[in-house]
Amino acid sequence: MSIIESRKSNSTLKVKILNNFNLLTRNKIESRLTKEIKELEIDLSHCKLLDSEAVIFMYHWNKSGKELNLINPPEILFEILEILELSDIWQLNYTETKS
Amino acid sequence: MDAQFQIAIDEQFISPICEFTYNWCLNCGVNDEDATKFTIALSELVTDIILFAYPKDSNAHFEVSYRHTLSNVEIIVSEVGEPFDPDRHRYNSEKMREEGDFEGAGFRLIRRFCDEFVFINKGKEGKEFHLSKEIDVQRIDKMIERSRAEKPEEPTAEEIEKPGLQAESFNYPQVTPFDAEDIAKLIYRTYKYTYSKEELYYPKKIEETLLGKEKLGVITRNDDGLAVGYFAVLKNSDSNIAEVGEAVVSPGYRKRGIMSNMMKRLIELAREQKIAGLYGKAVTNHPVSQKVNHKYGFVSTALMLADTRNVVFSGFDEDYPQSVSVVIDFLPLFKPKKVRVYMPEKYRDILSETFTELNIPVTVKDGTRYKMAKKSDIELTINYSDSTSLLVVKKYGPDFVTVLSDMINSLKEQEDLNAIFLDLPLQNAATPQQFNKMEGLGFIYSGLTPLFHQQSHYLRLQKVYSDLDLDLIEVYSQFGKKIKKLIADEYH
Numbered sequence: 001m002s003i004i005e006s007r008k009s010n011s012t013l014k015v016k017i018l019n020n021f022n023l024l025t026r027n028k029i030e031s032r033l034t035k036e037i038k039e040l041e042i043d044l045s046h047c048k049l050l051d052s053e054a055v056i057f058m059y060h061w062n063k064s065g066k067e068l069n070l071i072n073p074p075e076i077l078f079e080i081l082e083i084l085e086l087s088d089i090w091q092l093n094y095t096e097t098k099s
Numbered sequence: 100m101d102a103q104f105q106i107a108i109d110e111q112f113i114s115p116i117c118e119f120t121y122n123w124c125l126n127c128g129v130n131d132e133d134a135t136k137f138t139i140a141l142s143e144l145v146t147d148i149i150l151f152a153y154p155k156d157s158n159a160h161f162e163v164s165y166r167h168t169l170s171n172v173e174i175i176v177s178e179v180g181e182p183f184d185p186d187r188h189r190y191n192s193e194k195m196r197e198e199g200d201f202e203g204a205g206f207r208l209i210r211r212f213c214d215e216f217v218f219i220n221k222g223k224e225g226k227e228f229h230l231s232k233e234i235d236v237q238r239i240d241k242m243i244e245r246s247r248a249e250k251p252e253e254p255t256a257e258e259i260e261k262p263g264l265q266a267e268s269f270n271y272p273q274v275t276p277f278d279a280e281d282i283a284k285l286i287y288r289t290y291k292y293t294y295s296k297e298e299l300y301y302p303k304k305i306e307e308t309l310l311g312k313e314k315l316g317v318i319t320r321n322d323d324g325l326a327v328g329y330f331a332v333l334k335n336s337d338s339n340i341a342e343v344g345e346a347v348v349s350p351g352y353r354k355r356g357i358m359s360n361m362m363k364r365l366i367e368l369a370r371e372q373k374i375a376g377l378y379g380k381a382v383t384n385h386p387v388s389q390k391v392n393h394k395y396g397f398v399s400t401a402l403m404l405a406d407t408r409n410v411v412f413s414g415f416d417e418d419y420p421q422s423v424s425v426v427i428d429f430l431p432l433f434k435p436k437k438v439r440v441y442m443p444e445k446y447r448d449i450l451s452e453t454f455t456e457l458n459i460p461v462t463v464k465d466g467t468r469y470k471m472a473k474k475s476d477i478e479l480t481i482n483y484s485d486s487t488s489l490l491v492v493k494k495y496g497p498d499f500v501t502v503l504s505d506m507i508n509s510l511k512e513q514e515d516l517n518a519i520f521l522d523l524p525l526q527n528a529a530t531p532q533q534f535n536k537m538e539g540l541g542f543i544y545s546g547l548t549p550l551f552h553q554q555s556h557y558l559r560l561q562k563v564y565s566d567l568d569l570d571l572i573e574v575y576s577q578f579g580k581k582i583k584k585l586i587a588d589e590y591h
Contacts, residue, residue, distance in 0.1 A: 003114065020117055023146045024110040049117055049135060051142045052204045060199060076135055083211050084204055085192040 006032050016043040021054035029057070039067040045098065047074055055080055059090060070094035100336060101165040108149050108159045116163060117142050120174065127167040128234045128304060136212035137172065137232045143205035144176055144228055152180025166336075169304055171214075171233045171483065179225030185218050215483050217513050222505040223498060224474055231483055261321060266356035271364040274316040274331065279306035281326040282318065289347050308333075315341065315372065317364045319348075319357055327352040330361035332369060332377060337552050341369060343379035343392070362395055370432050375550050377432065380406065380425040389426055389575035397428035398456045399579030401546020402572070402586055405517040405565040407485050422517050422565050424572050426579055429549055435459050440525040440556060441466035443534040446544055449585055450525070450558065453547040456578055461556070469528035475499045477506060486515060491522045491552055495529040500536045507540065507562070517565040522548055522557040530558070543589035546582055563590065 003025055005016040015029055021044065033040075040061060044050070055077070062068040070077075073094050081087045101123065106112050117138050124134035145163070153159040161178035190203035210216050215231040274282065282305050308314040316331025328348040332341035343365075348357050369377055379397060381388035389399070405422035437460040442450045447463070454461050475496035481488045488510055496502070507519060521542055523530050542560035549556050569590060574583045 020114050020142070022110075022113050022117070022142055023149070024113055027110065049121065049138055049142060051139050051146065052201065052208055053146055056201045056204065059201075063199065076139065080139075080208060083208060084190070084195070084201075086195075089196060 004028050008032075008034075008037070011036055012039040012041060013037045014041045014043070016045075017047040019046070021047050021050040023051075023053045026053050026057045037066075039069070041069045041071065043071040044074060044077075045072040050074060050077055050080070052080065052084070055084065055086070059086065062090070062092075068093060072096060072098050101167060103162060103164045105160050105162050106145075108153050108157060108161070110146075110149055113142060113145055113149070116145060120165075123165055124172055124232070127172045128307075129172055129232060130235060133232055133235075137174075137230070140209040140212040140216075140230055141174055141176075143209050144230070147205055148176070148178050148180065152178050152183070154181065156180075167234075169234070169308075171231055173229060173231040173481075175479075176228045176230070177225060183226065184220070215481070215514075217481060217510070219479060219509045220505050221477075221502050224496070224502050227479065229479075229481055231481070233483075261352075264321060264352075264355075266360045269319045269321070269327075269357060269360070271317045271319055271360055273368055274309060274314075274318045274329070276306045276309045278318050278326070279309065281320075282329050285326040285329055285349060286345075286347055289349055314344075315365070315368055315374075316345075317361050317368065319352075319361060321352070328357045328361055330358070330365055332365060332374075334374070335551070338550055338554055339374060340376045340378060340550050341374050343377055358391070359394070362391070366395065366430070366432070374432055375435065375554065376429055378427055378429045381428055382407070383424045383426055383572040383574060384419045386573045386575040389428065389573075389579070392428035392430075393576055395430065397430045398453070399426050399546075399574070399576045399582060400429045400453050400457065401427040401548060401559050402574065402579065402582050403427065403518070403520060403545055403559070404561055404563045404567055404572075404586070404590070406487060406520075408517070419571070421567050421571065424567070426574055427546060427548065427559075429457060431457055431459060431549070435550065437462060438526055438556070439464045441528045441530045442525060443531045443558070445534075446558065449544070449582065450547055452581075453578075454549075454556075457547075457549060459549060459556075464528070466528040466531040469532075471529060472496050475502045477503060479506060479510075481510075481514065483514075486517045487520065488514070488516060489520045489522065491557070492524055492527075493552075495527065495533050499533055500540070503537070504540060511564075517563070519562045519564075520545060521560045521562070522552065523560065524552075525556045525558050534558075544582075544586055 003019055005018065007014045013032060017025060058068055070092060071094070081090065104116065106116060120141050121134050121138040124137055125131065129137065148161050159180065161176060164175045166173050185206045188203040188206060190207040194200045209230065213230045214233050215229065217229040219227040219229065221227060314331050314333055316329060318326055319328035321327050330346045331344050333344045334341045346358065366377065379388065379392045381392055402424060404424045406425045407423045440461045441464055451463060472494035473496060475498065476493035478491045478493060479488060490506065510516060510519065523534060541562050545559040545561040547556065548559045551557050569587045572583065574580050
């Protein structure tokens, strides 16, 4: 069973997380990143569990000057950011499409 | 134990184990938000093990075990990878800001997302991580504690209901899951609590334990069908014995022998189900429970000092100034087959006498010749609410004393414990000599725990950290007093 779906379009990689965002998911996304990719869009609409591997990956990606957009991040992500004291230093771009 | 998995060091297993964990938490009654957090904590730990524990062995495995009680869920992760101490990998937010270094981030999340996180260093025999989360039924938990510790009150004249009905007029059927709601109502009525939310919640928990066959009980109803009494035993998970647990009689129906009849019926039912023995952990801040146990032939076999936190409720035993110690009373329901036991010389007399009191036949052997296991196997259970832990020795390896000592030190560093209990297998020929090597670890006698694990007899020792006045410990039976005297001599 796939754990992500991804689609490249010019310099953007759009990723849909189908289950959890963890070490395996991170590695899968990394394997699809090429030099040309400057923007990463991650759809978390179906992601319930997300751990520090996911957060660290996204943080490093974003802090390296590349763009990151999240769609429907789960509430727990923001709690993890608080716990790791990232909330004040990392402005996440995200869109809520769920009602 | 609910489940146990042996998992390969492979990241593809993180999600399946998390899926199981999340659903298991929900099944145990953990709410969705806490189940998510607890699962993330496990995900962090498992990821760390996969990434760092076995850098040179890709075929290695680690174990994840699951267990739960009415009030908490616990996951134990064991591995024998590279030495590691989570305390040396603390998250440093400054380092993260300056260098982008997230070392220790996972452990910070684990600590925040669990109620208890204990790391047990077993030396050469690896490490154990205990992750625990309370289920949100604490007030119910306290109520059960209270029902164990409370001295039954006499009913007032106004409270006595249907005085014409005597104990023999009632039926004592075995409880079924359909009785769950009535049991909950009876308990609430009896203890005069107002539990608006839990009233809906608790019957479900009772129902689950009855459906899961963990509990065996009887219920008493009056001629209107109203539940007026309930008495149950809880089956042990690692041996064919059961603990006398919840017991309640509505105040208006006390003093007419209902409790006695329920106990008799329960003993009959337990015999029908081929349960080998019943035991009760009777509190010693008053002798009522011990008296009841002895009336039905239970024998006091051990005294566990500081086993339960002091339970303070308004109008009841507010002055009891120390943790409550308990007496283990045991009732064999069948005569067990004669087995060989190997007793440490120091406790040979008292243990032999206890077996005689119980009428359990044993052949006492000396343990001069025995074969050690390759590795020690010591099972650890932490009772977070009572601040105690129990170590059960399954196998002795060559480094048994070192492993035991490491485990005790790890425990003591992280948990403010009142007491540690240690069960040594009396049917293992290595016990006398290994016991002699334990001198200096500070354990004293607690007693005999007959048939307590895997249908085998154990010697229970205790290491007590709590200051106790032993004169405040009330032991009812003559034989119990003898055990207490021996313990008092060692404690002082």
